[in-house]
Amino acid sequence: MTAAGQDRLYPIQRNDEYMIIAGRLEGAPVLIRFSPDNYLQLTFSVQGDLLSAEKHSYGPPTNPRQAQLLLKQRVEDGPIRVKKFFLTEPFLGIQDLPSSLEETMKEQADLDEEEAAFFREELDSWQRSQQFVLHWDNEYYLSKDGRVVAS
Numbered sequence: 001m002t003a004a005g006q007d008r009l010y011p012i013q014r015n016d017e018y019m020i021i022a023g024r025l026e027g028a029p030v031l032i033r034f035s036p037d038n039y040l041q042l043t044f045s046v047q048g049d050l051l052s053a054e055k056h057s058y059g060p061p062t063n064p065r066q067a068q069l070l071l072k073q074r075v076e077d078g079p080i081r082v083k084k085f086f087l088t089e090p091f092l093g094i095q096d097l098p099s100s101l102e103e104t105m106k107e108q109a110d111l112d113e114e115e116a117a118f119f120r121e122e123l124d125s126w127q128r129s130q131q132f133v134l135h136w137d138n139e140y141y142l143s144k145d146g147r148v149v150a151s
Contacts, residue, residue, distance in 0.1 A: 009048045011079045011142075011146030012082060013146040014078075017148075018138070019136075020136055023075040023077050023078055025076070033136065037058075039056055041053070041054050041055075047083075081146075082094070095132070098133050099139060101126060131144065
């Protein structure tokens, strides 16, 4: 990867339907992932570098839904821009290609001419779209402006 590729910023916008909580908390860009017993807060620098990934208990009020609602209200809505990151536990992060294209790329040598041509078309189409993948309990395809376009 080139140095320029390492500095690419990926925009992410909040999507309550898919529980992708993105915005600013106390001025810092954050992503928040809820689970039944706690939440994970990913905090980024203004330049988009992942600074921390911390689990927090909900605390009072002890009702998780109530705590989630209060936390969502504290997060200032608006897109954030982050550099590529990946956490293996939990399985969260950004990749440039969907898993299906990544797998096919690894198996290119086994493709016949027709399959290879189809793969190149799919790869070119994906790259032209400037989409990327956010792994967030699922594989979400995000547009170049950070909105979920498919899952």
